Every structure is written in C-alpha cells, then in structure tokens.
Amino acid sequence: MKILSRAEELILLTIWRLKENAYCVPIFEKAQKHTGKKWSLGGVYIPLGRLEKKGYIISYLGEPSSERGGKRKRFYKVTPAGLRALKTAKEVEKSMWEGLEDILPE
Amino acid sequence: MTKRPNILGRWIIDTFIPEYIGSAGSGDYEELYKKIAEEKGRIRANLWFWRQIFRSIPLFINESIIWSTAMFKNYFKITLRNLLKYKGYSFINITGFAIGIACCLLILLFIRDELSFDRYHKNADRIYRVGVKGVINNNEFGLVSSPSPMAKAFLDEFPEVEKVVRIYNEIDREYSVRYKDKIFNESGFLHADDSIFEVFTFPLIEGDPATALKEPNSVIITKETAERYFGSENPVGRTLTRDNRYDYTITGIVENIPHNSHFHFDFLASFNTLDVSRTPVWLNNNVMTYVVLQKEYPIEQLEAKFPDFINKYIGPQVKMALGITLDEFISSGSRYDFFTQPLTDIHLHSHFMAEFEPNSDIKYVYIFLVIALFILLIACINFMNLSTARSSARAKEIGIRKVMGSKRIQIIRQFLTESVVLTFISVLIALILVKLTLPVFNNVTGKQLTVEYLNSIFLIPGIFGIIILVGILAGSYPAFFLSSFHPISVLQKRIKTEKKNQSIIRNSLVVFQFAVFITLCVCTLVVRDQLNFIRNRNLGFDKEHILVINRAQSLGTRIEEYKNEILQNSGIICASASSNLPGKQYTLTGFQIEGKPKETLYQAAVVSVDPDFAKTYDLETVEGRYLSEEHSIDTLSVVINESAVKSFDFDNPVGKCILAPSNNRTMRIPIVGVIKDFHFESLHQKIRPMVIVPSFLQHRFISIRIQPENISSTLNFLKNKWEQFATGQPFDFFFLDDQLNNLYKEDRRMGTIVSVFSVLALFIGCLGLYGLVSFATERRKKEVGIRKVLGASVSNIVFLFTKEFSKWVLLANILAWPAAWYFMNKWIQNFAYRTNIGWNLFLMAGITAIVIAVLTISYQVTKSAAANPVKSIRYE
Numbered sequence: 001m002k003i004l005s006r007a008e009e010l011i012l013l014t015i016w017r018l019k020e021n022a023y024c025v026p027i028f029e030k031a032q033k034h035t036g037k038k039w040s041l042g043g044v045y046i047p048l049g050r051l052e053k054k055g056y057i058i059s060y061l062g063e064p065s066s067e068r069g070g071k072r073k074r075f076y077k078v079t080p081a082g083l084r085a086l087k088t089a090k091e092v093e094k095s096m097w098e099g100l101e102d103i104l105p106e
Numbered sequence: 107m108t109k110r111p112n113i114l115g116r117w118i119i120d121t122f123i124p125e126y127i128g129s130a131g132s133g134d135y136e137e138l139y140k141k142i143a144e145e146k147g148r149i150r151a152n153l154w155f156w157r158q159i160f161r162s163i164p165l166f167i168n169e170s171i172i173w174s175t176a177m178f179k180n181y182f183k184i185t186l187r188n189l190l191k192y193k194g195y196s197f198i199n200i201t202g203f204a205i206g207i208a209c210c211l212l213i214l215l216f217i218r219d220e221l222s223f224d225r226y227h228k229n230a231d232r233i234y235r236v237g238v239k240g241v242i243n244n245n246e247f248g249l250v251s252s253p254s255p256m257a258k259a260f261l262d263e264f265p266e267v268e269k270v271v272r273i274y275n276e277i278d279r280e281y282s283v284r285y286k287d288k289i290f291n292e293s294g295f296l297h298a299d300d301s302i303f304e305v306f307t308f309p310l311i312e313g314d315p316a317t318a319l320k321e322p323n324s325v326i327i328t329k330e331t332a333e334r335y336f337g338s339e340n341p342v343g344r345t346l347t348r349d350n351r352y353d354y355t356i357t358g359i360v361e362n363i364p365h366n367s368h369f370h371f372d373f374l375a376s377f378n379t380l381d382v383s384r385t386p387v388w389l390n391n392n393v394m395t396y397v398v399l400q401k402e403y404p405i406e407q408l409e410a411k412f413p414d415f416i417n418k419y420i421g422p423q424v425k426m427a428l429g430i431t432l433d434e435f436i437s438s439g440s441r442y443d444f445f446t447q448p449l450t451d452i453h454l455h456s457h458f459m460a461e462f463e464p465n466s467d468i469k470y471v472y473i474f475l476v477i478a479l480f481i482l483l484i485a486c487i488n489f490m491n492l493s494t495a496r497s498s499a500r501a502k503e504i505g506i507r508k509v510m511g512s513k514r515i516q517i518i519r520q521f522l523t524e525s526v527v528l529t530f531i532s533v534l535i536a537l538i539l540v541k542l543t544l545p546v547f548n549n550v551t552g553k554q555l556t557v558e559y560l561n562s563i564f565l566i567p568g569i570f571g572i573i574i575l576v577g578i579l580a581g582s583y584p585a586f587f588l589s590s591f592h593p594i595s596v597l598q599k600r601i602k603t604e605k606k607n608q609s610i611i612r613n614s615l616v617v618f619q620f621a622v623f624i625t626l627c628v629c630t631l632v633v634r635d636q637l638n639f640i641r642n643r644n645l646g647f648d649k650e651h652i653l654v655i656n657r658a659q660s661l662g663t664r665i666e667e668y669k670n671e672i673l674q675n676s677g678i679i680c681a682s683a684s685s686n687l688p689g690k691q692y693t694l695t696g697f698q699i700e701g702k703p704k705e706t707l708y709q710a711a712v713v714s715v716d717p718d719f720a721k722t723y724d725l726e727t728v729e730g731r732y733l734s735e736e737h738s739i740d741t742l743s744v745v746i747n748e749s750a751v752k753s754f755d756f757d758n759p760v761g762k763c764i765l766a767p768s769n770n771r772t773m774r775i776p777i778v779g780v781i782k783d784f785h786f787e788s789l790h791q792k793i794r795p796m797v798i799v800p801s802f803l804q805h806r807f808i809s810i811r812i813q814p815e816n817i818s819s820t821l822n823f824l825k826n827k828w829e830q831f832a833t834g835q836p837f838d839f840f841f842l843d844d845q846l847n848n849l850y851k852e853d854r855r856m857g858t859i860v861s862v863f864s865v866l867a868l869f870i871g872c873l874g875l876y877g878l879v880s881f882a883t884e885r886r887k888k889e890v891g892i893r894k895v896l897g898a899s900v901s902n903i904v905f906l907f908t909k910e911f912s913k914w915v916l917l918a919n920i921l922a923w924p925a926a927w928y929f930m931n932k933w934i935q936n937f938a939y940r941t942n943i944g945w946n947l948f949l950m951a952g953i954t955a956i957v958i959a960v961l962t963i964s965y966q967v968t969k970s971a972a973a974n975p976v977k978s979i980r981y982e
Contacts, residue, residue: 024134041135042162045127046169052126061130071133 004056004089008047010035012086015057016078023062023073024048048076056082111139111155118159122166124173177516181523184503188524192496199492200532202873203580206485207536209866212547213478215540215555220471223366223453227307229398232268233449234405236260236395237458240441242696243706250458251275251391252444254382257299259419266400266408271305272393273298273369274377275462280657282835283373284347285335291657291838294372295348297380305398308374312342313358319376326358331372350660350835352379365554368452369462388423394462396449405446412444429704438706460693464852477863480622481870486580487615488874493525493584495881501591508593517589525581530573537569550858613914616878619871620918620955621925626864627951628926629933632943633857636934639941640850646784647688648724648811652842655808655824658683660835665805666716668831677813677820682718683805688786689846694794699754700763700774710750710795711786717800720781722809730760730779733800743776743800748783750795764797785939788849792938809842856933868955872962879911879963883970891975903971904964915959919952926951 004012014030015022028044051057062073078086110116116132123131135158143151189196224230236256239248257270274297281295302308303315310318311329318326325346332341341356348354354375363370377383382392399405420442421432428435435442447456454468507517541557548555661668669681686692692711699708719725720732733745744764751759763774783793812820821839828837883890890903898906927943934940 024131025137028134028138040161040165041131041138041158042165045124045131045162046165049124049126049169061128071129071136073133074127074130 003092004085005047005050007043008051008056009086009089011044011047012051012056012078012082015076016083016086022076027076051082052076054081054085055079056085110136111152115155115159118163122163122170124166124169126173174519177519178523181520182527184520185524185527188500189528192499195492195496196528198873198876199489200528200535202492202870203485203489203529203532204535204539205866206481206488206870207533207576208539208543209863210478210482210485211536211540212543213474213481215557216547216551216553217471217474217478219366219553219555220454220466224368224449226364226366227305227449229305229307230449232399232401233305234397234399234446235449235452235456236397237445237447238391238442239445240443242440242442243708244439245709247694247709248445248458249391250447250456250461251393252395253388253391253420254385254393255388255419256444257393257395257397259415260395260397263415264408264411266403267397268400269301269304269398271299271301271396272377272383273302273396274380274382274393275460276392280838281348282350282657282660283335284350284834285344288335289834289836290334291836292372294370295375296369296371296373297375297377297383299377299383302374305396308360308363311359311361312340313360315358318358319374321355321357322376322379323352323354324357324379325354325373325375326360327356327374328360328362328372330362332359346373348375354379366453368456368465388420389427397446405448409444409446416442416444428698428707438703440707460691481866482576484615484619484622484870484874486576488619488870488877489525489528489580490583491612491615491874491881492877493521493581494587495877495884499884500588504588504591505593505595508591514589518585521585521588522578522581525584526574526577529577529580533569533573533576550855550862552855612878612881616871616874617914617918617921619867619874620915620959621922623864623867623871624919624922624951624955625926625929626860626867627954628922628947629930630857630861630864631947631950632926632930632934633853633860635941635944635947636937637850637854637857639939640789643785643789643939645688645846646725646782649688649843649846651812651814652722653810653812653821653824654687654840654842654845655810655828656806656838656840657835658805658808660832661828662832664831665808668827669716669718669808671827671831672810672824675820675823677816677823679811679813680718680722681808681810682716682722683808684713684715684719685801685805685807686713686786687807687809687842687845688723688784689788689842689849692787692794692796695797698765698772700765702755708754708795710746710753710797712797712799713786714799714801714803714805716805719798719809722811723784725784726782728780728782730777732779732781733798742773743778745779745781745798746777747781747793747796747798749793750797751780753795788846789939790849790937868958871955872958875911875915875959875962876966879907879966880970882911883907883967887970887973890971890973894971894975900968900971904967907967908960908963911963912956912960915956918955919948922951923948 010031011027014027014034018026018030024041024044027048028039028041031044032039048057048059052059057076057078059074059076062075064072116136119132119135120129135155139151139155142154227233235250236252237248237250238252239246241247254272257272260267260270279295280291280293283290283292283295298319300317300319302319303310310326313326318324327335327341327346335341335346336344341359344356346354346356354373360374377393399408417432424430424432424435424442432442452461453465454471456465457467504517507520544555544557547553658665665683669683672678673681692713694709695712696707696709698704698706702708715733717733720727725732727745728748730745733743746754746759754762756762759777759780761776763776765772766775781798785793786796787794810824824839825837828835893903893906894900926948930943934943
C-alpha cells in the first residue's frame with residue numbers, strides 16, 4: 001500500500017465525509033473550510049485522479065444540469081481499499097506522533 | 107441570464123483539463139463561478155475564476171504529460187515485440203535506413219570540411235589574394251600570382267590595406283634540404299615576407315613571430331619536419347642547407363599546417379633571402395600576394411582604384427618591354443587588370459593555373475549536398491513503404507485497439523513511437539557505420555575527416571533531435587495510414603483498397619530510385635570508358651619504360667658527363683636532359699614574332715632540352731629538322747609544334763623568327779623545324795603551342811629510356827653513377843608513366859565514388875522494390891489465391907507480377923537516360939580529348955537494372971505465391 005500524500009489523505013477524508021454528495025465542488029469547498037487554506041481546483045483534481053488510479057476511490061457520472069452549463073457532475077466514492085488506506089494513514093500518524101505530543105509549544 | 111465565466115476561460119478549461127475528469131471538470135468551475143457571482147458579484151467571480159485557472163493550469167499540464175508518457179511504456183513494449191516478431195522485415199528496414207543515414211552523414215562531413223577551408227585564420231574574412239588577369243592577343247589569361255614589387259606599392263598607395271604578405275612560389279619546386287647527414291627532397295619549401303604572421307594565423311611553438319623571418323636566410327619549420335630532421339633535438343639555431351648551396355638558420359617551430367588550408371608548407375623561409383624579393387620588374391608575376399583589408403572596408407572600393415594604380419606602375423614597364431604604351435596595348439584589344447579573391451573563396455572557387463595546390467570546386471559541394479538530401483529522402487520513403495507494406499499484419503491489432511477505446515491520435519502516437527525507435531536504432535547503426543568506413547572514405551576523398559561523437563556538447567541533443575525529427579517524418583505517412591483503419595472492416599478482414607493516387611506515389615518512388623541507380627551506373631561506365639581511352643591513347647610520344655631522374659641540376663655542369671657514362675650501360679637505350687617533362691605543369695611565355703604587329707604577343711609553353719630529347723621520346727618531325735648538336739648554340743634556334751604553327755598564324759614556319767628581349771636588345775631566334783603535336787599536358791587540355799629551345803644549361807630532369815629487363819640492376823647502376831657525380835644529393839627518380847597516370851587521379855577518384863554510390867543506389871532501390879512488391883502481394887493475396895485455385899502455377903504468378911513491375915523499371919530507364927547523358931556530357935567536356943558516350947553503355951546500365959529488378963521481384967513473389975491458397979481465401 002502506498003503512502004497517501006497529505007492532499008490525497010485530506011481529500012479522501014472529505015469524500016468519505018460527504019458520502020452521497022461527493023463531487024468536485026463540495027469537496028473543494030469543504031477542504032478549504034477544514035484546512036483554512038485556499039485551494040485551487042486543479043489542486044483538487046490531481047489528487048482525485050491519483051486516488052482513482054490507486055484504486056482508493058471510484059467515480060461515476062451524474063445527470064447534466066443547467067446550472068453547470070449543461071455539464072455532468074462526476075461523483076466520487078471511497079472504496080474499501082481507500083478506507084484501508086485511511087486507516088493505515090491514521091496508524092502511521094499515531095505512531096509517528098507517539099511520545100511527542102507533550103513537547104508541542106503553546 | 108445565467109452567470110457563466112467568459113468563453114475564453116471556458117475554452118481554456120476544456121482544453122487543459124485532464125481527460126479522466128472530462129467535461130465534468132468544466133462544469134465544476136462553472137458551478138462555483140455562479141455561486142460566487144451570485145454572492146459577491148461578477149467582478150469577484152471573474153477574479154476568483156482567473157486565479158483558479160492560473161493555479162490549475164500548470165498542474166493540469168503536468169498531469170497530462172504524466173498520463174501520456176504512461177501510454178508510451180506500452181508503445182515501447184509493442185514496438186519491441188513487433189521488431190522481434192518480424193525479424194526479416196525489421197532487419198531490411200533498419201539496414202536500408204542505416205545505410206542511407208550513414209551516406210548522408212559522410213557527405214555532410216565532407217561538405218562541412220570543404221566549407222571550413224582557411225577559416226581558422228583570425229583575419230580570414232579580411233584577407234584577399236591579388237591576381238592578374240586580362241587579354242593578350244585575343245587570348246584570355248588569368249593568374250593568381252602578382253608582381254613582386256606590388257605588395258609594398260599597395261601599402262604605400264592604399265591606406266585601407268593594413269597588411270600585405272608575399273609568398274614566393276615556384277611551380278613544381280623541389281629543393282633538396284640537408285641537415286648533417288639527413289638529406290631529403292622537399293616540395294614544401296616556401297619563402298615569405300616576415301609579415302606572414304600578421305596576415306595568417308600560424309601559431310609558433312618556438313620563436314617570436316615578430317622577428318622569426320626578419321633576417322635573410324632564416325627559416326621556420328613545422329613540428330613534423332623538426333621530428334624528421336632532428337628527432338628530439340631542439341632545432342632552433344641550427345642550420346639547414348638548401349640545394350647544397352644556401353644556408354638557412356632555424357628561428358622557430360610552427361604547428362603543422364591544418365589540412366583544411368589551400369596551401370601547406372614544411373619550411374617557411376624569409377623572402378628577403380632571395381633577390382627576387384627586391385626586383386623592380388612589374389611584368390613578371392611570380393609571387394602570391396595576400397592583403398589584409400581594414401575592417402568593414404568594401405573590397406570593390408579598393409578594386410576601383412586598380413586601373414590608376416596599373417597605369418602608374420605598370421605603364422612605364424610595358425613601354426620598356428614592348429615598345430608601346432599601355433594605352434596602345436589596351437586599344438589593340440588587350441587588357442591587363444588586377445583582381446582580388448577572398449581567402450575563404452579560394453579553395454572552392456579558384457581554378458586558375460599554377461595555384462599552390464589543386465583546389466576543389468564548389469560544384470562538388472552542391473552536387474554532394476543534393477545527393478545527400480536525395481539519399482535521405484529515398485531512405486525515408488523506403489522506410490515508409492516498408493512500414494506500410496506489412497499493414498495487413500497489423501490491421502487486427504489496430505482494430506482491437508480502436509474497439510477498446512483508443513483514439514486515433516493515440517494510434518498515431520503508437521506508430522510514431524515505433525518509427526522513432528526504429529530510427530534510433532538505425533541512427534546508432536549509422537553512427538557506427540560512419541566511424542568504421544571513415545578511413546576508407548578519407549582515402550577515396552583524400553581528406554582527413556574525423557568524428558568524435560563525444561566531443562561536442564551540442565552533438566548528443568542534436569542527434570536526439572534529428573532522430574525524433576526524422577523518425578516523425580518517416581513515420582508520419584504509415585502512422586496516418588495505419589491509424590485510419592476502420593475497426594469493423596479490419597476485424598472482418600476487409601482492408602480498404604488503396605486509392606489510385608496512393609499507389610502512383612509508391613510506384614513513382616521505386617521508379618525514381620531505379621532511375622538514380624541507372625544514371626549512376628551509366629556515369630560509372632562512361633568514366634571507365636574515358637579512363638580506358640586515356641590509357642590507350644597514342645600520346646604522340648613513346649612513354650614506355652622511361653625513367654626520369656629528378657633534380658638533375660644537382661649534377662651541375664657534369665650533366666653531359668653523367669649522360670655519356672650511363673649510356674654505356676646496356677640497359678640504357680638513350681637519355682636526354684630537359685627543363686620539363688610530359689605530364690608536368692607548363693606556364694606560357696609571351697613573345698613577339700618578327701613580321702607580326704608589335705602589340706600582338708604570342709604565347710607558348712617553352713621547354714629547354716638537349717638534342718637527344720626527340721630521340722628519347724620518339725618525337726616526329728613534320729617540317730624542317732630537329733635541333734642537333736652540329737649547330738652551335740650561339741645561333742640559338744628553336745623548334746615549334748604544330749599547334750604553335752596554327753597559333754602563330756604561319757604558312758611557312760621554317761625560317762621565321764621569334765623575338766625575345768634580352769639585355770636591352772631583342773634577339774632574333776629562327777625556327778628551324780616543326781614537330782608533330784604530342785600531349786605534353788594532360789588530355790584535359792588541348793595541345794597548346796610549344797617552343798623547344800636547345801640548351802646545355804642545368805636541366806631539371808634526365809629522361810632515360812631503359813630496357814624492360816633487369817630494371818633493378820639498371821637502377822642500381824644509375825644510382826651508383828649518380829653518387830659519383832653528385833655526392834651527397836639524394837638520388838630521386840620516378841617512372842614517366844606513373845607521372846602521367848597521376849594527371850588523372852581526380853578522375854579515377856570520381857569514378858570510384860560514382861561506382862560506390864551506384865552500388866548503394868542499387869541496394870536502396872532494390873529495398874524499395876522489395877517493399878513495393880511485398881505490399882502489392884499482401885494486398886492481392888486473395889487474387890493470388892484464386893488464381894492458384896483456378897490452375898495457375900507459381901511461375902505463372904511470378905511472371906504476372908514481374909511483368910507488371912518491370913514496367914516501372916523500364917520507365918526508370920526512360921527517365922534516367924537523358925539525365926545521365928546530360929551529366930556525362932558536362933563532365934566529359936573537361937577533356938579536350940574524349941571518347942564517345944556510346945549507346946551500349948546506356949543499354950548495359952538498363953539491362954543490369956532490369957535483371958536485378960526481376961530477380962528481386964521474383965524472389966518476393968515466389969515467397970508469397972507459394973502460400974496455401976486455402977488460407978488466403980478462407981475468410982470471406
């Protein structure tokens with residue numbers, strides 16, 4: 001299992017959180033809200049592509065809608081492999097941080 | 107109105123977004139844009155939008171690159187797989203391509219070298235050589251040499267001339283040079299003014315360029331010469347002796363002269379050693395004068411000043427010599443001008459007589475450039491043909507790829523990858539081929555080309571660039587052709603039939619290739635014919651078994667004694683001393699003729715001989731008598747040849763007189779006889795007028811007719827006798843027929859080059875034909891199968907195809923013959939005496955082409971026709 005990059009991990013979590021409504025725009029907005037940083041759409045697309053290539057998410061096209069100028073939405077869903085990857089990421093973080101939380105400056 | 111980002115922005119998103127996002131991505135942008143526009147207004151939305159684009163685009167581009175390169179891994183795999191699967195084809199394809207590229211590379215190397223001559227001098231673009239040209243007695247003449255006093259006069263008269271140098275050059279000069287006991291005959295001994303280092307860039311290893319040639323009797327030598335005479339000793343300060351008489355002190359050592367110079371030397375001595383450097387005579391053109399012009403000064407301005415200059419300096423001397431003024435001279439139709447040649451033009455554009463060394467011609471550069479491009483073009487198109495020839499084998503693969511979702515451009519990329527890989531392999535092989543054949547190539551072209559592949563930093567990326575360029579060029583047509591297959595048709599084994607114009611292109615290519623071969627073949631045969639003609643032609647004198655002793659002037663006044671001594675040997679038939687020989691270079695001397703107008707100067711080659719010359723060479727006297735010993739040499743008389751009679755416009759030459767200036771008098775020299783014309787120059791030249799003067803002065807050559815048996819013992823005898831008479835001088839000899847053969851060295855070389863090229867052209871043409879035939883037989887597999895079923899035998903089918911394709915080869919003949927005739931006609935004009943370009947040569951070339959074509963065709967067709975017809979017609 002490959003290690004997730006930070007952006008990939010964050011986006012994977014966001015998709016998971018969004019459950020049914022996980023397409024690019026809400027992922028983008030939620031990620032911005034949670035990290036407090038301004039993302040670029042491109043910076044969302046690229047990790048989405050990599051996650052899909054790694055098999056952690058799958059995508060499917062939705063219905064076209066007029067408010068998007070007639071374009072479809074691409075929805076994403078986390079796969080079991082993706083969940084496993086998240087779990088691994090959490091464990092890696094935990095083991096990395098072990099013993100060091102107290103030294104964090106205020 | 108729905109708020110949408112403007113159309114430019116939308117187009118950008120659509121173009122750059124990676125494919126796996128697709129159009130959904132564009133929708134995302136629009137949705138967000140709309141939201142922001144509604145919340146915060148259009149302006150903020152635009153701001154946000156463009157900022158997004160700015161940040162996203164680089165990431166998208168990055169992604170696209172990564173995605174497309176991902177596909178290339180697959181392309182490479184398939185390419186290698188195909189290469190190995192169809193080994194035969196791949197081999198032919200790569201070999202043909204590699205040979206084509208190698209040829210192209212060799213030619214480009216040659217051209218690069220030719221264009222680089224003399225450019226290594228620092229002042230190269232400002233250096234000009236001054237020559238003399240004009241018309242005398244309706245004969246045009248041009249010399250690249252100039253009068254000795256001219257250089258200094260240039261410096262005095264023209265401020266725009268910064269520096270001048272004179273180089274003294276006797277034609278065919280050979281001096282003997284001695285250091286202690288080492289003595290050699292040297293032909294690379296030049297005298298030059300000390301300003302030579304200011305004009306030319308000859309770096310000195312030892313010695314000071316400012317003073318090295320200042321004093322008379324100084325000499326500098328090249329590194330190579332130093333090793334020859336002095337080994338590892340330091341030569342500076344030592345003394346060399348020239349011709350056993352003149353001593354020179356070595357004042358420096360110079361780097362060997364690069365091969366790409368129009369003149370070379372081993373020794374460079376100070377010109378002020380010789381009296382000729384101080385002569386006030388303007389009518390003898392015996393030095394090469396080079397000038398360095400001020401920066402940016404246009405040479406035409408200097409040339410415009412020449413006529414006045416000539417009037418001032420040459421006018422008075424003309425009056426003294428001819429008795430007429432310069433104006434009278436000019437008004438009688440003659441002319442006398444100076445002209446300039448840029449240094450960098452000399453090697454390729456200067457073809458006057460008596461150059462330092464024979465020069466090449468810009469024509470060759472153009473011809474070879476065209477040939478190189480043609481060869482590359484042919485190689486590429488062959489490649490294309492062969493690649494498409496196996497199209498049916500790849501058809502299924504392409505069909506399936508398309509069904510699985512490949513877009514056309516991806517298939518195009520696949521085939522471009524294949525051709526780039528093939529090109530890469532071919533180029534690698536070509537580079538190796540070039541390195542291997544370079545020595546042979548150098549031999550044939552007389553150059554010293556080198557390739558250091560790892561030398562130049564620009565070379566490696568340059569080569570890669572060329573590989574990709576050529577690969578894409580050569581692969582473009584097959585790529586587009588193969589990617590156009592419709593999946594359904596190919597999977598059902600229905601390959602679309604070729605349009606008429608496509609097959610015409612294919613066929614005309616093979617026609618062209620064969621036409622090139624036939625042309626080259628004819629050229630080879632013509633050159634061979636002409637060389638045979640030269641070999642067999644009666645030269646008007648007997649050239650068999652004539653041994654020539656060089657530098658006979660070493661015998662001093664004892665030439666006659668030596669001659670008489672050696673005649674006593676039974677191996678020697680007769681001998682004669684002379685100032686020049688058949689096959690050497692001749693300059694023309696001008697003189698007036700009694701009874702003809704004073705302004706007309708007649709020109710002839712003058713050679714001084716002893717009375718045995720005609721006997722030794724077996725010359726025929728036509729009128730009057732030959733010179734003989736009975737006549738005292740006080741009454742100088744001469745013999746002329748038939749061409750001279752024509753040129754001097756005589757009816758009765760015997761008894762007429764030539765006027766030669768001598769010591770402020772004019773001497774009348776009677777003509778006592780006429781000899782039959784003989785070829786004393788090469789057959790390139792028409793036989794020119796010749797005047798034979800008797801003299802017992804120091805002659806340069808002794809021509810000896812010897813018995814063909816026991817040549818080595820005769821040689822020994824001659825050598826021993828020589829050492830008795832000319833101790834310390836090297837015994838240098840050669841055979842006259844070798845000397846004569848040398849005259850045609852260039853032509854023989856040309857013949858070799860053309861024949862090599864014709865073989866190559868044949869090879870490439872056959873490859874092309876092979877590809878064409880394979881393609882056709884693939885296409886017509888079903889037709890062949892049906893014919894076989896209906897009872898045709900393999901040979902019937904072979905015959906059928908052969909007939910069809912031979913048509914094209916015949917057409918090639920029709921194209922080639924006029925072209926070959928035109929080129930060979932032009933070439934053979936170089937010879938004043940030539941053979942006819944016979945019909946049989948064209949026929950021979952044509953028949954060779956057809957025979958080989960038929961063999962190629964039948965080989966390939968037999969292979970295909972032997973296939974089982976059941977298999978061909980199976981899927982219908």
